[in-house]
Amino acid sequence: MIRTVATTPFDGQKPGTSGLRKKVPVFQQPHYVENFVQSVFDSLSEFEGETLVVGGDGRYYNREAIQTVIRIAAAAGFGRVLVGRGGILSTPAASAVIRKHGAFGGIILSASHNPGGEHGDFGIKYNIGNGGPAPEPVTDAIFARSKEITQYRISDAPDVDLDTLGITRVEDMVVDVVDPVEDYAELMGTLFDFDAIRDLFGSGFTMRFDAMSAVTGPYATAILEETLGAAPGTVVHGEPLPDFGGHHPDPNLVHAHDLYERVMAPDGPEFGAASDGDGDRNMVVGRGRFVTPSDSLAIIAANAHLAPGYRSGIAGIARSMPTSGAADRVAEKLGVKCYETPTGWKFFGNLLDAGLATVCGEESFGTGSSHVREKDGLWAVLMWLNIIAARRQGVAEIVGEHWAAYGRNYYTRHDYEEVDAAAADALVADLRARLDTLPGTVINGLTVEKADDFAYHDPVDGSVTTKQGIRVFFTDGSRIVYRLSGTGTAGATLRVYLERFEPDASRHDLDTQDALADLVEIARTLPDIEGRTGRSAPTVIT
Structure with missing residues (x-):
């Protein structure tokens, strides 16, 4: 039996660069997963009778969320769901399965590299028929729908046995539990x-x-x-x-x-x-x-x-x-x-x-x-x-x-994790406002050649994506990049990237942080990271 359930929107169901990510307790709220999955399906069309691939990385709440996805997919009119045994499908394997079987799309339950567990992170991502993450027009439509949703439709069918290979049915939809590794x-x-x-x-x-x-x-x-x-x-x-x-x-x-x-x-x-x-x-x-x-x-x-x-x-x-x-x-x-x-x-x-x-x-x-x-x-x-x-x-x-x-590109990334979001936004906004005045500035002996806010012009569809990171280039070929990450679930993560090209092979065995020491100092002082965020050092250096 398929039920129609009244609901109200949740704030913040905006997919980031890799889907919707929040803490597990957020996803465990009544109607939360249902609202988002229904918003995904409401943003799509012409999928009746089509195949949907479902799986995840096995993190806490993976199995429960998969059962919800299956029930809503059945109510939405999908004809078939391919789900990995145990609820398991790596993200690249899910893409491979979507492509091999000509699926309409897929839902991946994962928060990628974020910590798991009862109080850890969880995520839901929609992938389109080419096997890749939904492009921005699709994620924008999902977010818009999530802000106005008033109901979702869901089957009352019992849980699917995710641990046994084979075919079962939920309403009129075939559920095929497959070997997650084989394809x-x-x-x-x-x-x-x-x-x-x-x-x-x-x-x-x-x-x-x-x-x-x-x-x-x-x-x-x-x-x-x-x-x-x-x-x-x-x-x-x-x-x-x-x-x-x-x-x-x-x-x-x-x-x-x-x-x-x-x-x-x-x-x-x-x-x-x-x-x-x-x-x-x-x-x-x-x-x-x-x-x-x-x-x-x-x-x-x-x-x-x-x-x-x-x-x-x-x-x-x-x-x-x-x-x-x-x-x-x-x-x-x-x-x-x-x-x-x-x-x-x-x-x-x-x-x-x-x-x-x-x-x-x-x-x-x-x-x-x-x-x-x-x-x-x-x-x-x-x-x-x-x-x-x-x-x-x-x-x-x-x-x-x-x-x-x-030649060698000396390169490092300094992450400031769980920074106060308002402070991080203000830091980037201030840098953005100074872009026109930075060229010609001499900082710790290095001269700024140019500075910009990276924008991408897609050569295939002509779309333009702006405000993708502050870039500061120096006359010696070095550069510093500042951007806020969209993969965290608490506060903001400020990522700072530093790079210097070294063509001289006799200088290829220096320690990376030593080779970039002057850039590291400039990267911290130029936007006054410590003064604005209270962080005297990065959380992670890679």
Whole structure:
């Protein structure tokens, strides 16, 4: 039986760069999930009888929210739901399933790299038929609907058994519980030289993959250990847990520091990697060398031809604006274009669909390609394994040779997390007001060449996206970027990005923070971060 339930709008159901994210107790409020999901469906059309993909990263409240989505989808008139067993689907796997099965779209239950648990974070994101995050016109329509919703329709059917593969029905809608790994693993096998990677592991090559008690555990175990022959135990923290084992599932030098230390140890594995809560981010580290996400994007682009799925070359590269310019020099050498977009994977979708870009990346530990429409942590790890297997070199040697050929971009990001939102907004507004007066200013010996507020003109659909980050360029080629992140759930996160290009190979082994020390000081004093926010130091440095 389908019921119509009267409701009233909730404030703040505005999807950010990766959907709607709030604390778990917010989503647990009566009608909260129902309102948002109904707002999604009310903003769409012509989906009657179509297929919807549903899954999530296994965090707390994942299963309950999935049951609600299924019941509302049945009431809305969808013909079929594909849901991952156990409610599990990594974000890139969900994109792959949407694309393979020609689904109308998908709903992903995740807050990506944010902490989980009873009092942690939760999120809901809608992906369109190309497998990618909903573009701004769609998310704007969802938000507009959420502010005026007065009712939702929902089935009274009992819960679906999410742990048993097979087909059941909710009203007239088919619910198909599928293996969450199968379609994704099949796709990876078409892109990479699995035989070469098997030979690599067979030669004694050692690796440690930290799934961070998040969604990639089943995927990494199936592909790395069971298919490619990595030693049992290569994958650690491989069981997805509702609270991610009490850890922060963000694969960076702070939250995956144990992995870094193990690989750097003299008797540690030769290669280490990690992925985040929903499987779309990655960290790569080799014995003696951590690989920054910006460098990883550039090196992957330069070596993609070594993988079977990319042997014909790449059409172009796309990077988010805060990501370093390392990929730009690779694009120039390859004779392809490098596109600079706002932060948020949805901005890559048009470029990928139009065939203008093949490899994409963000400095926030996200890399991917045209195989799906999301960033893909395990894909990036497999690409690195393919490169290592083809070149028979270690990570440090591969990175060193890349810098020698292209130069090194010293790069760091300083995050000030959970800053008072009003103070953060005022800081950015003040910087924006000073843009015209900054050029020519000398600060700590460096001269400002130009300053702007980044705006993106989409070359495919002509849309314009403004106010995407304050950029300050110096005459020596260095730059500082300030932007507020849209992925947190408490206060504001001020991200500060610092970059300097170094062509001299004799200066490629400096400590990053030392190489950027003057920029770090300028970045703090120019907007008076401490005076405005009370923060004397960043929360996280990557």
